[in-house]
Amino acid sequence: MKSEHIPRATIQRLALYVQVLETFRREGSEVLSSEVLAKACNVNPSQIRKDLAYFGEFGVRGVGYFVQDLISSIKQALGVDRVWKAALVGVGNLGKALLRHQDFPRRGFHIVGAFDCDPFKIGEEVSGLEVICSRRLKEKVEELDIEIGLITTPPERAQRAANYLVDAGVRGIINFAPARINVPETVYVEYVDFFHHLYAVAFNLNMDNQDR
Amino acid sequence: MKSEHIPRATIQRLALYVQVLETFRREGSEVLSSEVLAKACNVNPSQIRKDLAYFGEFGVRGVGYFVQDLISSIKQALGVDRVWKAALVGVGNLGKALLRHQDFPRRGFHIVGAFDCDPFKIGEEVSGLEVICSRRLKEKVEELDIEIGLITTPPERAQRAANYLVDAGVRGIINFAPARINVPETVYVEYVDFFHHLYAVAFNLNMDNQDR
Known part of the structure; x- marks a missing residue:
């Protein structure tokens, strides 16, 4: 191999x-x-x-x-022939959409914990999960055997979410927030940024328009 | 330039x-x-x-x-110093999250039309927009001056959504559905696929685990 x-x-x-x-x-x-x-x-x-x-x-x-x-x-070969358990941090609109997204469990990614700092969100139920205070991430990551973290906070809270995930021992992060995060080298980060794609489309249409 | x-x-x-x-x-x-x-x-x-x-x-x-x-x-230089008007097709969980996403208008992308084929969704209001039947895309694209289409349907309906957008004259598409779409060469497509990122994280963690 x-x-x-x-x-x-x-x-x-x-x-x-x-x-x-x-x-x-x-x-x-x-x-x-x-x-x-x-x-x-x-x-x-x-x-x-x-x-x-x-x-x-x-x-x-x-x-x-x-x-x-x-x-x-x-x-x-990719290691996705098994179940990966994930925690989601930031239960806003995007977070809720991902929690309800049928494709995650269908593809072997089970979001088993939903976390937020907002006292108004803690305790709320989304897609069968009770929203838990982000400070309890460490305890829950151990209890639920979580290996992957999804960050769906606003950009200014992404670093704090990353810190909680790293402290909890999570070694793989997918960051949906439009902000760079700093993590130790042992933690693997992927960025999902819609705006790269929007910018690429806008750039191409703009060029097209100029050609007309 | x-x-x-x-x-x-x-x-x-x-x-x-x-x-x-x-x-x-x-x-x-x-x-x-x-x-x-x-x-x-x-x-x-x-x-x-x-x-x-x-x-x-x-x-x-x-x-x-x-x-x-x-x-x-x-x-x-990228052509994003102006407002781009977009239509969203597929008002499910992800579609709703994008319609409510504050970053779109903040970055100059105004989603001005929400479309769906589901009779139970048509007429519903999401983030100030009334959901309109996808068959009316052509009429609305002209009326609202829409240039970009966002596809947030389930994978099996992505091609139909793309057909509606292309027929309506949209020349830039961002496809969030996990499915390839066929469009004429004059139409520019960007794919947003969360699972590429999830797979990359899983692959790296898997390799790490094997090294231990």
């Missing part, structure tokens, strides 16, 4: 392949040619072969990929 | 610089050394200089960058 050296871009493409393969599976496809998969993913077939080669040999010449097998293999 | 050739990675970094600069501005900084900015963005100072060189000369030797000026210049 060479997976320790899988580059980040490959991991992102592998996640994309799973998404596209799941769409084909939903539509009833059992086998897929590498050309069809490549086209649907908007990459070339040799890139797919290269990415999959990190963790095995897949595809049958003249036949293609077996959809279910490939989904299972990629998920196993 | 060389901005037509700005690579995608640069645009993403420019969006990041704006985010970080806005944090410093919020905290009262007026001038920032290039080292401090670079460290906060987790890139090296020469990368920042290279990225900014696409649209002008910034920074004063021995002083640094003027925070407010730089924010304004980057926003102008």
Whole structure:
């Protein structure tokens, strides 16, 4: 298994392949040619072969990929063939939407704790979870075996949320707040920022408009 | 202005610089050394200089960058120094969260129309907007001068939402649904996929666990 050296871009493409393969599976496809998969993913077939080669040999010449097998293999390679328990910090609009999002449990990410500092929110129930004071994160992370933290606070409270998560021993954070956070090097952080995408769309439309 | 050739990675970094600069501005900084900015963005100072060189000369030797000026210049270069009107299709949990998200109007993206196919949702009011039947998108896009579409439907309805938006003349789409969509080449699409990020975190934690 060479997976320790899988580059980040490959991991992102592998996640994309799973998404596209799941769409084909939903539509009833059992086998897929590498050309069809490549086209649907908007990459070339040799890139797919290269990415999959990190963790095995897949595809049958003249036949293609077996959809279910490939989904299972990629998920196993990525470590998402198991359940990951997560804590969400910041029960605002976005936090509530994520707590109610059916795709998290469906994909193996179970949000088992919802935390907020706001005394008006503590005790409120969202999607079957009672909102708990963020100061109790450490206790709850141990009790509930939480490994991943989702930050959905306003930007000015993201660092404090990160501090609570790090103190509690969480080693993986997904930060949805539009703010950078500082954490020790042993903690892995991913940023989800809608505005990068909005800016990219705006930039492209703007260029288009100037060309007209 | 060389901005037509700005690579995608640069645009993403420019969006990041704006985010970080806005944090410093919020905290009262007026001038920032290039080292401090670079460290906060987790890139090296020469990368920042290279990225900014696409649209002008910034920074004063021995002083640094003027925070407010730089924010304004980057926003102008990206085309986000104006208001962009957007339509949201799919008023589920995520759709509602985005409609209520204060950061959209704050950053110049005004969601002025909310659309859904579900007869039980049509007529409902969310964040001051009445939910309208998606079949009326074309009429509303013209009436409200909408240029950007946000798709927040379940994955199996994303393509239909995209078709409605394309038919209505929208040329920029941000797809939050976990599904690929097919659109004409003249339409620019950005994908927001939380699960790429979740998978990346899971993969890294998994590797960490194996190392222990």
